[in-house]
Amino acid sequence: MQLDDLPTPALLLDLGRLEGNIARMAARTQALGVRLRPHVKTHKCLEIAERQRAAGAVGITVSTVYEARTFAEHGFDDITWAFPLVPSRLPEAVQLSAHCRLGLVVDSPEAVAALRTSGRPLDAWLKVDCGYHRAGVDPADPASVGLARDLHDTPAIRFRGILSHSGHAYHGHTRHEIEAAANEERELMTTFAAKLRAADVPVPDVSVGSTPAMAVVRDLTGVTEVRSGNYVFYDYTQLALGSCGPGDCAVTVLATVVSGRRGASFSVIDAGALALSKDRGPEHLDRHTMGELVADYATGRLDPARRVVSVSQEHGVVNAPLAVGSRVRILPNHSCLTAAQFDTYQVVRDDEVVDCWKIWRGR
Amino acid sequence: MQLDDLPTPALLLDLGRLEGNIARMAARTQALGVRLRPHVKTHKCLEIAERQRAAGAVGITVSTVYEARTFAEHGFDDITWAFPLVPSRLPEAVQLSAHCRLGLVVDSPEAVAALRTSGRPLDAWLKVDCGYHRAGVDPADPASVGLARDLHDTPAIRFRGILSHSGHAYHGHTRHEIEAAANEERELMTTFAAKLRAADVPVPDVSVGSTPAMAVVRDLTGVTEVRSGNYVFYDYTQLALGSCGPGDCAVTVLATVVSGRRGASFSVIDAGALALSKDRGPEHLDRHTMGELVADYATGRLDPARRVVSVSQEHGVVNAPLAVGSRVRILPNHSCLTAAQFDTYQVVRDDEVVDCWKIWRGR
Numbered sequence: 001m002q003l004d005d006l007p008t009p010a011l012l013l014d015l016g017r018l019e020g021n022i023a024r025m026a027a028r029t030q031a032l033g034v035r036l037r038p039h040v041k042t043h044k045c046l047e048i049a050e051r052q053r054a055a056g057a058v059g060i061t062v063s064t065v066y067e068a069r070t071f072a073e074h075g076f077d078d079i080t081w082a083f084p085l086v087p088s089r090l091p092e093a094v095q096l097s098a099h100c101r102l103g104l105v106v107d108s109p110e111a112v113a114a115l116r117t118s119g120r121p122l123d124a125w126l127k128v129d130c131g132y133h134r135a136g137v138d139p140a141d142p143a144s145v146g147l148a149r150d151l152h153d154t155p156a157i158r159f160r161g162i163l164s165h166s167g168h169a170y171h172g173h174t175r176h177e178i179e180a181a182a183n184e185e186r187e188l189m190t191t192f193a194a195k196l197r198a199a200d201v202p203v204p205d206v207s208v209g210s211t212p213a214m215a216v217v218r219d220l221t222g223v224t225e226v227r228s229g230n231y232v233f234y235d236y237t238q239l240a241l242g243s244c245g246p247g248d249c250a251v252t253v254l255a256t257v258v259s260g261r262r263g264a265s266f267s268v269i270d271a272g273a274l275a276l277s278k279d280r281g282p283e284h285l286d287r288h289t290m291g292e293l294v295a296d297y298a299t300g301r302l303d304p305a306r307r308v309v310s311v312s313q314e315h316g317v318v319n320a321p322l323a324v325g326s327r328v329r330i331l332p333n334h335s336c337l338t339a340a341q342f343d344t345y346q347v348v349r350d351d352e353v354v355d356c357w358k359i360w361r362g363r
Numbered sequence: 364m365q366l367d368d369l370p371t372p373a374l375l376l377d378l379g380r381l382e383g384n385i386a387r388m389a390a391r392t393q394a395l396g397v398r399l400r401p402h403v404k405t406h407k408c409l410e411i412a413e414r415q416r417a418a419g420a421v422g423i424t425v426s427t428v429y430e431a432r433t434f435a436e437h438g439f440d441d442i443t444w445a446f447p448l449v450p451s452r453l454p455e456a457v458q459l460s461a462h463c464r465l466g467l468v469v470d471s472p473e474a475v476a477a478l479r480t481s482g483r484p485l486d487a488w489l490k491v492d493c494g495y496h497r498a499g500v501d502p503a504d505p506a507s508v509g510l511a512r513d514l515h516d517t518p519a520i521r522f523r524g525i526l527s528h529s530g531h532a533y534h535g536h537t538r539h540e541i542e543a544a545a546n547e548e549r550e551l552m553t554t555f556a557a558k559l560r561a562a563d564v565p566v567p568d569v570s571v572g573s574t575p576a577m578a579v580v581r582d583l584t585g586v587t588e589v590r591s592g593n594y595v596f597y598d599y600t601q602l603a604l605g606s607c608g609p610g611d612c613a614v615t616v617l618a619t620v621v622s623g624r625r626g627a628s629f630s631v632i633d634a635g636a637l638a639l640s641k642d643r644g645p646e647h648l649d650r651h652t653m654g655e656l657v658a659d660y661a662t663g664r665l666d667p668a669r670r671v672v673s674v675s676q677e678h679g680v681v682n683a684p685l686a687v688g689s690r691v692r693i694l695p696n697h698s699c700l701t702a703a704q705f706d707t708y709q710v711v712r713d714d715e716v717v718d719c720w721k722i723w724r725g726r
Contacts, residue, residue, distance in 0.1 A: 007428075007451040009726070041676060063677045065370075083677055084621035086633050087688055088370040107622050110687040127622075134678055135622040135631045143625060167675070258447035259470050259490075259498040262506060268498045270449050274703055274726075278641035312530070313404060313699055314426045314446055315497055324473040325450055336676055340637055340704075343726050363372070363637075363706050 001353040003254070006346055008327065009271040010254040011338070013345035015354065017250035018048065018232060025214070025231045026055040032220045037061050037080060037207070039229025042336045045345065046074050047357045048232060061227045065089045065096070070360045072100040079103070080207075082163065082227060084127060084135050085111040094118050103160050107137050112150050115157055123158045124151055125207065128192060130164035130185040139192035145199055152201045161205030161224070162196070164189055169212040171284060175242050182213035190222030215243035235335035236292045236302075240282040246300025252329040253291070253338065254346075257322045267322045271330060272311040274341050281333030291330040293318065302331065364716040366617070369709055371690065372634040373617040374701070376708035378717060380613035381411065381595060388577070388594045389418040395583045400424050400443060400570070402592025405699045407723045408708065409437050411595060424590045428452045428459070433723045435463040442466070443570075445526065445590060447490060447498050448474040457481050466523050470500050475513050478520055486521045487514050488570065491555060493527035493548040502555035508562055515564045524568030524587070525559070527552055532575040534647060538605050545576035553585030578606035598698035599655045599665075603645045609663025615692040616654070616701065617709075620685045630685045634693060635674040637704050644696030654693040656681065665694065 003012075029036040038052045041063040049060055049071060059078030062068045068079050069092070080103035081093065087110075096102050097120065106112055107127040115122055126148050129136030137144040151159040166185040172178035185208050193203045209226035211234075220226070233251040234244040255271035276291045291308035295301050306320045308330060322328065332338035339345075340361050347355035366375075392399040401415045402424040412423055412434060422441030425431045431444050432455070443466040444456065450473075459465050460483065469475055470490040478485055489511050492499030500507040514522040529548040535541035548571050556566045572589035574597075583589070596614040597607040618634035639654045654671035658664050669683045671693060685691065695701035702708070703724050710718035 007455070008449060083633070084631065086371060086619050086621055088619060092370070107624075108687045111621075114688075129624060133624070133627075134675070134680065136624065138624055138626075141625055256449050256451060258449055258474075261470075261492060261496070261499065261501055262504055263501075264496075268447065270446070273640070273642070273700055277636070278643075278700070279636070280641075312497070313703075317497060324471045325477075337636055337641070340676075341726070363704070 003348060003351045003353060006254060006353060008254050008256040009275045010346045011342040011344070012252050012254050012329070013347050013357070014250045015347050015349050017248055019051065021232050021234065021248060021250060022051050022055050025228065028214065029226060030056070032217070034220050034223050035225040037225050037227050038232070039063070039082065039227050040071065041067060042229040043232055043339060044360045045357050046071070046360070049076065052232070058225065061229065064363070065092045066362045067360070068093070068096055068102060070362070072096055077101060080125065080227070081105060082165070084108070085114060087114045090114055090118060094120050094122070097122055105163060106151070107135055109147065112147065112154070116154060118156065121156050121158060123160050125160045125163040126151060128162050128164045128189060130166055130188045130208070131181060132165060132167035134167060136164060139188050144192070145196060145201070148196050148201050149199065159204070161203050161207060162189060162193060163207040166208065166210040166213040169210045170237070170241065172212065172241065173284065175216055178212050178241060179216040182217035185213060186217070186220060186223055193222065211238060212241050212243045230336060233335035233339070236289065236331045236333045237282045239331070240285050240287070246302065249300055249331055251335045251339065252294060252331055255316065255328050255330060257318070257324050257326050257328065260321050260324050265319070265321060267318050267320065267324070269308070269316040269318055269328060270314065271316045272314040274313055275338070276308065276311055276316065276330065276332050277334060277337035277341060278311060279334035279337050289333060291316065291332055294329040294331055297329060366711060366714045366716060369617060369716060371617050371619040372638045373709050374705040374707070375615045375617050375692070376710050376720070377613045378710050378712050380611055382414065384595050384597065384611060384613060385414050385418050388591065391577065392589055393419070395580070397583050397586050398588040400588050400590050401595070402426070402445065402590050403434065404430060405592040406595055406702060408720050409434070409723070410720045412439060415595070421588065424592065427726065428455045429725045430723070431456070431459055431465060433725070435459055440464060443488065443590070444468060445528070447471070448477060450477045453477055453481060457483050457485070460485055468526060469514070470498055472510065475510065475517070479517060481519065484519050484521060486523050488523045488526040489514060491525050491527045491552060493529055493551045493571070494544060495528060495530035497530060499527060502551050508559060508564070511559050511564050512562065522567070524566050524570060525552060525556060526570040528590070529571065529573040529576040532573045533600070533604065535575065535604065536647065538579055541575050541604060542579040545580040548576060549580070549583060549586055556585065574601060575604050575606045593699060596698035596702070599652065599694045599696045600645045602694070603648050603650070609665065612663055612694055614698045614702065615657060615694055618679065618691050618693060620681070620687050620689050620691065623684050623687050628682070628684060630681050630683065630687070632671070632679040632681055632691060633677065634679045635677040637676055638701070639671065639674055639679065639693065639695050640697060640700035640704060641674060642697035642700050652696060653679065654695055657692040657694055660692055
């Protein structure tokens with residue numbers, strides 16, 4: 001099938017770019033001396049995770065129990081559920097841990113207490129706040145050492161190490177600021193690991209990561225693994241942050257111009273919030289967008305004058321009067337949220353649709 | 364099962380409130396002398412559409428071919444696809460129209476030309492812009508009369524009438540402004556219908572609607588049907604607009620507090636963008652929110668000091684230090700987008716989970 005034959009809206013995945021992104025991150029982590037445990041919440045797709053594993057990934061990272069179960073049932077046997085433990089999900093996690101090596105993440109005494117009730121030995125990571133200020137313990141707080149010690153001392157818990165996410169790298173305005181966030185993460189994490197070891201709490205692993213940080217960081221001494229996810233696709237946010245080039249962006253939404261009021265300066269496409277999501281992209285970089293129109297797909301060049309300026313449930317509004325019936329390709333602001341709105345990837349090489357891969361977007 | 368036993372995040376649907384909302388809108392449309400063809404994109408759920416039909420709905424409205432096919436396959440035989448015709452979806456629509464009465468919507472010469480190629484008689488509505496300025500022809504443009512005439516004159520097309528959506532009612536600051544939008548819609552549509560009839564183009568039906576407009580409009584003379592959808596659930600946006608009371612909101616997200624940094628002023632819950640969506644709600648009414656915490660479910664009273672202030676993929680951040688392990692119920696900003704992120708409704712009466720209904724969220 002050719003691209004022109006696809007009904008819209010469709011989620012296109014460029015196979016060549018995907019393979020390039022996977023190979024480059026594998027090479028980069030190898031050069032930095034760290035293992036890669038990619039976050040599959042970005043793609044929720046078995047075929048992509050299999051390619052990451054073939055390129056050397058040591059396991060995968062997931063954000064929900066549904067994702068953990070899906071990938072475990074399809075042969076992935078080393079999984080970190082990188083989300084603060086949800087007590088009501090513990091029975092499912094315990095059940096899964098009989099079939100795969102499942103790492104859980106905790107950052108509170110309440111969660112450690114819940115783990116103790118599981119009735120089964122479980123792997124656990126301590127989540128550390130490395131400057132993003134969302135989840136995670138404060139590495140400067142003495143109580144954080146106590147919590148790590150509790151994990152290590154509890155017979156029913158296998159303490160795997162410490163884990164962080166440099167989400168604040170997404171807030172950087174310049175390469176310099178993003179690199180500062182990446183360095184802050186490494187510094188805080190390796191210092192905290194040293195503090196734990198000095199207090200006789202062994203720390204097997206130090207796990208970090210975000211795609212922007214991995215794009216710029218030059219030294220990961222003391223870190224053992226990274227968990228980037230978005231790098232398989234990239235998106236407009238990553239492009240604006242400088243994490244990738246325009247020709248690396250592997251996911252676009254194919255849409256049709258379905259309406260254009262006579263004399264109006266805008267037109268309407270069949271890709272709205274349930275195709276693109278309502279993510280506003282890198283707002284701190286000062287460009288209001290709900291999605292960017294690709295002007296030349298071969299180079300990835302965007303059209304500086306045309307973009308999706310608003311979305312409702314199924315409608316998108318483009319700030320230009322395009323011909324009704326014509327088609328556009330949109331680079332989404334946030335490829336993870338965009339992919340989660342679709343059932344399948346239409347896998348393409350140039351203008352040919354070569355495959356169709358399922359997106360496991362259950363809850 | 365009791366509410367306390369549900370794993371989180373979960374989408375809760377209050378059966379009593381749902382039934383009340385359906386009954387009240389049925390009574391209201393009857394009192395106004397118009398038929399009701401509810402938009403099922405809000406709920407994507409057979410059990411809810413069946414209740415709307417039992418309460419007198421004459422048919423349903425959908426926004427995608429997937430929705431049309433799903434409901435047609437489950438016994439709904441009068442469906443309007445209220446979205447400007449997507450040419451690449453026409454073959455699917457033609458196929459469906461053999462099994463149900465399917466109304467298509469057009470607003471351009473290009474779409475009318477596409478209809479002529481279908482090889483099968485099709486029902487078509489002309490979409491009219493009633494002040495929202497998204498899709499639809501300009502009723503003041505003489506070319507719009509010509510387009511209606513083309514629809515009427517084409518043997519392969521059954522012209523059903525004119526159709527509008529008062530989406531600009533969502534932009535109102537006061538009841539007065541919302542009522543003005545509703546009146547503008549009725550005025551423009553009935554005037555345009557009269558103009559067409561004077562030009563010897565019969566207009567069988569005049570279809571309008573939005574939930575905020577239907578909450579305030581007092582006169583629908585000349586209108587034959589309305590297509591509101593959101594009223595089955597309502598949400599924080601509708602509450603802020605005055606379309607409903609707090610005790611009418613039928614959908615909430617049940618979430619768990621999973622993390623709270625010691626000494627921090629915030630906490631983290633397991634409901635992020637893939638539970639609540641990234642809809643920012645009624646921003647023009649000046650309250651930054653990604654979701655509102657319900658303080659007292661029985662009355663629907665919100666907590667004025669606590670709300671979800673940011674969401675990433677699976678994390679939500681609440682602007683208060685809540686106890687880790689405690690649970691919250693969140694009133695979403697936009698119930699349509701929230702429901703579209705889940706696979707099922709957990710149907711509840713008070714604290715009891717009485718049923719589980721599938722959400723047909725395919726594309």
